[in-house]
Amino acid sequence: MSYFDTVSLAPADPILSLTEAFKADKNPEKINLSVGVFVDQSGVTPILETVKEAERRILEASTSKSYLPMTGTPAYASLTQKLCFGEEIAESLQGKVTSLQTPGGTGALRVAADFIAKNTSAQTIWLSNPTWANHKGIFGAPGLKLGTYDYFDSANLSLDYDAFLKSLESIPAGDVVVLHGCCHNPTGVDLTPEQWEDVAKIAAAKKWIPLVDFAYQGFGDGIVEDAAAARIVAKAGLPAFVCQSFSKNLGLYQDRVGALHVITDDASNLANVVSQLKISVRVNYSNPPAHGGAIVTTILSDEKLTEQWHAELKAMRDRIASVRTQFVDALKAAGVEKDFTFLTQQKGMFSFTGLGKEQATALREEHSVYIVDSGRINVAGITDSNIDRVVAAIKAVL
Template identity: 40%
Template sequence: MFETLTPPPADKIIELMAQFRADPREDKIDLGVGVYKDPEGRTPVMRAVRTAATRVWEAETTKAYVGLAGDAAFNAAMAKLVLGEAHDPARTASVATPGGTGAIRIAAELIRNTAPGATVWMSDPTWPNHPAILKYLDIPQTSYRYFDTTTGEVDFDAMMADLAGVQRGDVVLLHGCCHNPTGANLTADQWLAVADLLGDKGALAWIDIAYQGFGDGLEADAFGTRLLAKQLPEVLIAASCSKNFGVYRERAGVLMALSAKGTDRDVVQGNLNTLNRVNYSFPPDHGARLVSTVLDSDDLRADWAAELEDVRNSMLGLRTQLAEELRRLTNSDCYDFIARHRGMFSRLGLTPEQVATLRKEHGIYMVGDSRINIAGLNAQSVPVLARAIAALDG
């Protein structure tokens, strides 16, 4: 049987990681991997999470299964964090999942089961796992224009022109904040326009929110998600705890399905439970328990929010420093968009050949489309990157 297998396509980011590790240069810079790093290049355990781990360990008396939907306290805490005042328990079914990727997968299967003819619309570009999962599940997909590589901003007119082709029952996948891979976000007015369009079209909004707190703050980053939750009858929300809680390896995520009033919420919940069951039976609990312990403890939540704000401001500072260095070295404002972007990522607009030059001549590693992880920089490496970029046109 196995002799019929063929090698799968290489994962570009995993391949880039291997190249970086094999590079003997001590001054090499890794801007490819999408994890937060502090100025020393570490991905630290957050203070509140470390304290929560101690509390969970001391209080835990069993490792028995929790339930198909995961821990109810975690699901409720995440719904409140993401939705705020838009949270309506009577409309909200939710399941814990193995990270945000697990939430995306369960959401995709729910779409396939309930609306097999629906087309999922995704931004161009988007996180590569979005189209990969949809393709694997044989779900129809298409894209809408999103990013203007010339300006480094959202091409909103093109986006809305493409979304005018959405059909009733189709699904539109949106990044809740800190767009991956571009870092370019919708404004409040643009979110309002998108909400109106989806409502008029009768389309389902599907939101991937993986970086809440990394952009403009916990509340501001949830604006678009909360708006759609209030304005539209049905919404799918896939949320990840990997980044804003730093629990990457614990795989803590949640999928929320908001149904129209009058719909039997318990039927929706039962379908989510069944999808969990046939995929991995019971979702992992440890990371979810750490998150709910933080969110449900006043002292830990305050400390977590403060540290998250430090993380956010650190990335904003790096963005500003890089934009200013590039403006000085190039005598141009063409890279000013970096300071306006939010989250860990920005797409610089470099060609694959320029990206290869940076890697070969300067030991600077980024994804081939010139997406960089801002958190891979520090105050000392920003000038190095800026000089290398400026030299490309020299």
């Protein structure tokens, strides 16, 4: 009998397993609309010119590969705070906020989950219905109880705002509510700044804790506009967690660079919070990888590079918006009876198409077009060279 005979086969990841199936597909015209990466018009995930320049500077200036501190560098913390909250709010938070450099946004979420489980009175972590598939695994791993709040109206493919507010009103004090800062994954349906103000008021009144998952800054309406959730929550004086990622907006997917910002409502608690966060880091990955953080620091500390990055980010954002319009027009021109104009109102890379699991399966098995069973697609995966095939396949399964 083998020592590992008691190990059962784990269920496949609902998104990453599709990437494996896509790679194994022999169809030369296969299309992957499931994985969450930006691609340009040629279907390539580009390295930004600002990133290349930052890496050149880092290579020339590097003198050591020694460990970083557990929380990362002070420069990284300061610059990412300013990007996330804006300079004025970031300044007002000094003494009440701590920021950790983490291995991607996922690393930030996991450190937050461990900290919440071990150090707070939270009974339940509340996730939007639907939410990013990995949220359940991340927050469930340290033993936290999971709940869901109403968010998406699947019949009308839009925000169910009344049900959403009603759900938030019912969440107990001390619990943590995971909010998508912008470009909601998987629906692409976002809140307005005015609606975020409502959320902050409810959080303050009901005394539950916001955790803003902020993975797509700049992919929705702009760097400042997309930061409304984080900035409104911070300005309201609420204790909060913000998990920031640079995978998408700087194209640093494989460099795994993110940040966890923890805002306390009492400066006297900050030192204790930092000490416990360090323990979570130490037993997890000990200290963050340096290279991605150095890229972010180099770009954000140089005015010209920052300006150039803003332009590159706008080009990515404009491409996504353009694809949405082209896609809707192409579906209509192909004679698809279903009205897909809602896609132009959604933001970011992802959208709910309204397609069901049976149709998603048919797209994969009969047309080699890979989408998630929920009907979520990565709009950025559509290019001039594959849009006709995508449209034809959707028309066929409908």
